[in-house]
Amino acid sequence: MKKQNKRNRKIRKYIEWPNFSGQHLLHNKRIINDLIQIANLTSNDTVLDLGAGKGALTFPVAEKAGKVIAxxxxxxxxxxxxxxxxxxxxxxxxxxxxxxLHLPKEPFIVVAGIPYAITTPIMKMLLHQPANSLQRAVLVMEKGAAKRFTSYPITNPLILKWRMWFDLGYVREISRENFSPPPKVDSAILIIRRKKKLSIPYKYHDSFLGLAEYALKYPQLPLYEALKGVFTPPQITRLVRNLGVNRNIAICLLNEIQWGIVFHTMVQYVQRPYWPKAKKHKNN
Incomplete structure (x- = not known):
């Protein structure tokens, strides 16, 4: 306990103001090595370390990667x-x-312990434009956020959109004792990988978000009810048949592949002026 307090005092002496960013610095070398192994880095990789702190990740990553931007x-x-x-x-x-930050134009990887207070904005920055150059990411974040980004059913339109182009996986929990200063909650490792097989082309990402926001406004609604403003009754019948589900299934229970079918059915049978429009988001 005394060793932990000494470490916390050492970190705090470098900070002039309260920790508004929600930044908690990982100090467990074994976990740091695990993160680097999960990232599977090579000498050809460009890596972003977002919220680098004193470089606990930056310098070990630099031993493996060709270029590190801290x-x-x-x-x-x-x-x-x-x-x-x-x-x-x-x-x-x-x-x-x-x-x-302007993201690199060349292919890049993110390995970082991101500030908790801006977790969702950072995820937006990385994932909102799926045609960017992000290849994969290994992120340490608040456990609840990692669970929310990877859970089923998917009730959040933004998270659904991200998961149409990227695989998001919950790796494991990290105890709060491995950070200075210790956060109030436990953390987790989240891995992000760009999907190799896409069900929707990148150019439709904003149109898909419009559909997702419309359909998931009330996530527990039956499919036919959630989509009836977009599709006609005969189109709903065709869609349900293509999906292989009951028309009364809650819209939030569809998986990413099924959402791809819903979107392509809209593209094929619904005139574009009648497609739902996406709300304006900061990273549009």
Missing amino acids: VEYDPRFVEILKKKAEAYPNIKVIQQDILK
């Missing part, structure tokens, strides 16, 4: 990172708000 907002941590990075020509340190 993004950190806290100037005290940035100073530490830059000093340490002098011995690593493949590390670039950027002092910036993560959410204002």
Whole structure:
């Protein structure tokens, strides 16, 4: 317990203001090594470390990857990172708000313990434009968020959209004792992989979100009720037959493959002016 308190005091001396970002620095070397193994890095990879802190992940990742971009907002941590990075020509340190970062145009991987307070905005930044260059990500985040992003049924239209183009997997829990300062909740590892086989082309991502937002406004509604403003009754009958489900199934119980069938049925049989429009999102 005394060792943990000493570690926390050491971290806090580099912070001039309260931890508004929700940043908790992972210090367990075994877990850090596990994250790097899960990421399966090679010397050809460009890696983003979002919320790099003092570089607990940055420097071990740099031993495996060809290029590491360490993004950190806290100037005290940035100073530490830059000093340490002098011995690593493949590390670039950027002092910036993560959410204002321009993602690399070349293929990239993310390995990061992201700030809890901006977890969903970071996920939006990475996944909202599915035609970007993100290949995969290994993220440490609050356990509840990791569960929400990977659970069934899918009731959130944004999460459904992300999962149409990316596989999101819950790896395992990480105890709060492995962080400084310790968060109030446990964390988890989330892995993101770009789907190899797409059911919907990237160009339709905004149109799909419009359909998802419309249909999931009331996630527990029967399928025929949730979609009746988009499809005519005969089209609903055709759709139900193609899906192989009962028309009374709750709309939220459809899986990603079935949602692909719903979308393609709309494209084929519903005139475009009648497609539901997506709400405006920050990362549209």
